[in-house]
Amino acid sequence: MNGKTAIVTGSSHDIGAATAKLLGERGANVVVNYYSSPDAAEKVVEYIENNGGRAIAVKADARDKEDLAQLAQKAKETFGSIDIFVHNAGMKFPMKSFEDMEWDEFIHKTDDELQAAFFGTKAVIPYMKEQKYGKLVYISSGLSKRAAPNFLAHGVSKSSLNAFVKYVADEFSDQGITANTVAPGMVETNATSGMPQEYKDQQASFVPMKRIAQPEDVAKAVAFFASNDSDYITGSYMPVSGGSEMI
Secondary structure, three states: OOOOEEEEOOOOOHHHHHHHHHHHHOOOEEEEEEOOOHHHHHHHHHHHHHOOOOEEEEEOOOOOHHHHHHHHHHHHHHHOOOOEEEEOOOOOOOOOOOOOOOHHHHHHHHHHHHHHHHHHHHHHHHHHHHHOOEEEEEEOOHHHOOOOOOOHHHHHHHHHHHHHHHHHHHHHOOOOEEEEEEEEOOEOOHHHOOOOHHHHHHHHHOOOOOOOEOHHHHHHHHHHHHOHHHOOOOOOEEEEOOOOOOO
16 A cells, blocks of 8 residues: 555544554555544554654544545645545434434434545545546445344444445446445444443354454455455445354
């Protein structure tokens, strides 16, 4: 990835931070995107720079068209290209059953998720088309393919994202641009930190590899799709779930 430039949305914490750090370690220039955690984003930048890489932190709302256009322009001006785009920014959602949920609560997550994917992709595609090269990677979820109690809004939004990625992959597949999905199972993040350890241990017991994922596990899958090793792969869905989605 030497000389390549990567934008990672929502990369001040957890999966995004691990991804930004790993891409930086592997030679990419990294745009660390954040919305409300400037100090955490700067720590990710500092880590990358201390390990021989180049990085900048840029504030932008991943759902906002203008913010993302400016983010892409800043990346181009700073590093000269945009080669990798990782849609990772997390969106809040209500953990409710169908019976307890209202339409506005339900659709809000899908709206946020697809706005971020749509506007983020719109922002980087012109640069990738011009150079006839680009790696688009989207963070989905194993819950897009299976149900779990109270994850209705999340699962449906990620299922929609999966479909979006296939259409993007198809449209740009003959222009040197690939689009692929990485779908984690349960991951040790801030979002799961409040779950009882007993529950996590129970979930790990259902995983063939007998542990839940660390952010670095997901970052390595993203790095594969962001590298030239994946040049002949597009429109794919990669579970990162310790074998939980074996077919």
